[in-house]
Amino acid sequence: MKRSEKFANPFYGLLLVAGIAFAITATAYGVMAFRDRDTAASVASASAEEHPLMTWMNEHGAAALGTELAILAVGTIGAIATDDYWQRRNRTKNV
Numbered sequence: 446m447k448r449s450e451k452f453a454n455p456f457y458g459l460l461l462v463a464g465i466a467f468a469i470t471a472t473a474y475g476v477m478a479f480r481d482r483d484t485a486a487s488v489a490s491a492s493a494e495e496h497p498l499m500t501w502m503n504e505h506g507a508a509a510l511g512t513e514l515a516i517l518a519v520g521t522i523g524a525i526a527t528d529d530y531w532q533r534r535n536r537t538k539n540v
Contacts, residue, residue, distance in 0.1 A: 463513055464517060470506070481503075
């Protein structure tokens with residue numbers, strides 16, 4: 446049985462980086478939402494300073510998640526659309 450030849454699709458790297466960034470951002474956004482679930486307690490402790498990451502996530506978290514999700518969508522479509530091209534290129538290079 447012949448093993449399939451490996452080929453490199455540049456969209457795979459983009460998907461890996463965007464997927465990791467999305468997972469980290471989604472986790473931070475979830476932590477922010479979990480910490481802010483009890484508004485009465487957070488109002489009582491208004492003197493406590495909030496972490497800069499939580500402040501940034503509160504202001505820009507939704508936009509960051511949306512942007513990363515769009516990059517994942519474009520990368521997925523790009524990887525699927527160009528998969529045949531990269532396979533053919535790899536076959537002609539190995540001949």
